[in-house]
Amino acid sequence: MAILGLLREGPMHGYELKQRLVDLGFWRISFGSVYPALRRLERARFIEVSPGSGRRKEYRITAEGKEHFQQILEDEASEVENTSAFRVRLAFFKYMNPETRIDFLERRKTVLRERIASARTSLRRTADRVDRYTQSLMEHGVRSAEADVAWLDELIASERTQDGAPGAEKI
Amino acid sequence: MAILGLLREGPMHGYELKQRLVDLGFWRISFGSVYPALRRLERARFIEVSPGSGRRKEYRITAEGKEHFQQILEDEASEVENTSAFRVRLAFFKYMNPETRIDFLERRKTVLRERIASARTSLRRTADRVDRYTQSLMEHGVRSAEADVAWLDELIASERTQDGAPGAEKI
DNA sequence: CATCGTTATATCGGGTCGATATAGCGATGT
DNA sequence: ACATCGCTATATCGACCCGATATAACGATG
Known part of the structure; x- marks a missing residue:
């Protein structure tokens, strides 16, 4: 693709x-x-x-x-769980029907939110059993996913305001 | 592994x-x-x-x-370019010789720094040709890699201060 | 004009992924 | 009592990916 x-x-x-x-x-x-x-x-x-x-x-x-x-x-059922597949589609977003763009981004956000939730659960569940390295790894995973969600929010916001210039809100 | x-x-x-x-x-x-x-x-x-x-x-x-x-x-030549291989080794860091831990983290940092540099170069090179989505994708890639470097710095710092409690410096 | 690093195409073995098959298990509903 | 549903659990298959490797032409440096 x-x-x-x-x-x-x-x-x-x-x-x-x-x-x-x-x-x-x-x-x-x-x-x-x-x-x-x-x-x-x-x-x-x-x-x-x-x-x-x-x-x-x-x-x-x-x-x-x-x-x-x-x-x-x-394809409405387009893969959103797979990071690579998501990134490829985003790279060619300009060819995607504008109406389905936001839906696509929202679905990716849902997947990430679910991962964050389950990672938090397994962190709480295993907090006393796992060593500090594993814990740091899991925590970093959560922080990365949260940063991804924030980025998706930016993309969604700039997509809604039609003019859409992601990067205008750039840090 | x-x-x-x-x-x-x-x-x-x-x-x-x-x-x-x-x-x-x-x-x-x-x-x-x-x-x-x-x-x-x-x-x-x-x-x-x-x-x-x-x-x-x-x-x-x-x-x-x-x-x-x-x-x-x-293994001194242990893979550090491959994210998965890096994460697995970090998850089992407690079994790794403390002397080689910092070296391992530093090598991973070098790889990420190189990627950031080359990504910045290709961003500058293609800035006018690529659309805003691709650009946002590339920029987010750089930001993620930078966050990873910051995390590695935390891990290295807490590894140097022997007592090592990564997460103590947690945001 | 030799040598070296880069550009460029190609293949192979070993391994991963996503889909699918099979089936026992425990809980919920009627 | 028992149907059914979702979860646990093991397993395989085809299509595909990755890393290593082979091969060779090209451009620059000395």
């Missing part, structure tokens, strides 16, 4: 795609994921290949590819 | 192990990882199985298992 999204901006070769994925925060994406994914997308006729300069291969998205991308992006 | 660490605390069955892994922040750990892992550990003689109550199977760590756990925990 991320590859299709990036190729919507314009044709690219594999190595460049990988770099752009790293830029989006997928630090550890591997060539062992990228190249097989490109072959799968080609087989499915969602992308096309043509020789670029040197030994490069230029990948271009097809009409079917755009259609498929839109379909999985707009 | 996480399974061996948890079994050091006492015998457990598979389902319970999975729950404890979730408690440690591995929200999405799957049974398709847990049960095959238990079989591999059994084959390697790092754990032993005995029938528990009902249809449960109780897993126990062996002497070889403890030895192996200690070895991969203390």
